[in-house]
Amino acid sequence: MNKIVAQTLILAALLPAAASAIAALPTYDYKVVRSYPHDADSFTQGLLYRDGFLYESTGLNGKSSIRKVNLESGKVLQNKDIPPQYFGEGLTVWGDTLVGITWQTQTGFVFDLKTFELKNQFAYPGEGWGLAQNGKQLILSDGSATLRFLDPTTFLEVRRVKVTADGIAVDQLNELEMVEGEIYANIWHTNTIARIDPATGKITGWIDFSKLYPEAGKGRNGENVMNGIAYDADKKRLFVTGKLWPKLYEVKIVPRKH
Secondary structure, three states, X not given: OOOOOOHHHHHHHHOHHHOHHHOOOOEEEEEEEEEEEXXXXXXXXXXXXXXOEEEEEEOOOOOOEEEEEEOOOOOEEEEEEOOOOOOEEEEEEXXXXXXXXXXXXXXXXXXXXXXXXXXXXXXXXXXXXXXXXXXXXXXXXXXXXXXXXXXXXXXXXXXXXXXXXXXXXXXXXXEEEEEOOEEEEEEOOOOEEEEEOOOOOEEEEEEXXXXXXXXXXXXXXXXXXXXXXXXXXXXXXXXXXXXXXXXXXXXXXXXXXX
């Protein structure tokens, strides 16, 4: 995203160590299981794993695309450019389609999963940041503290939840992924992932990735931030990366040792 935000306020609101009001929430660490090559020119906005391949959406006007990627090599196997007037954002799979959203143009696209042929186009109000699905609805983030649940056929809003940490609204929710019944959400411009109860919107814990990629936030205009979560439900593998990162990481979430 390209909005200017006060980083000190974000960190004070989000990081458990910085705000006593949410200190009771557990913070988790991670172990790197393996790293894989990742296209360092990919402005990653959406990421998912399906049938042995990664699918990725990239952003920036004139550079947005959807891609099918070989996990082991990082090679782009299939690519479709998004029209240049659109800033690509979140991506998820629904049946035999890929559903993608755009930032400020209130436009979403439905592509054939195999051919990437455009099958449908839809509209939604407000901004689009992240996209995931829970088997029943699509889940959309828009940079606020609200997650919207959409009917996957009509794309109309079914319900919404406000994401909170001990009663404090948490915004800047970006890329989303369903992981074992929880929503994992990147918090924009931080190295933190929130674990969210989809029924209540309550954050159940934080995952601290501050040591994963030390160059995060130091690249082009500071936008090479962590963004991208994919889950292989069959093998219980979690993958994370960031915008313009040269690597994608398979990680295991572990309790923090005190």
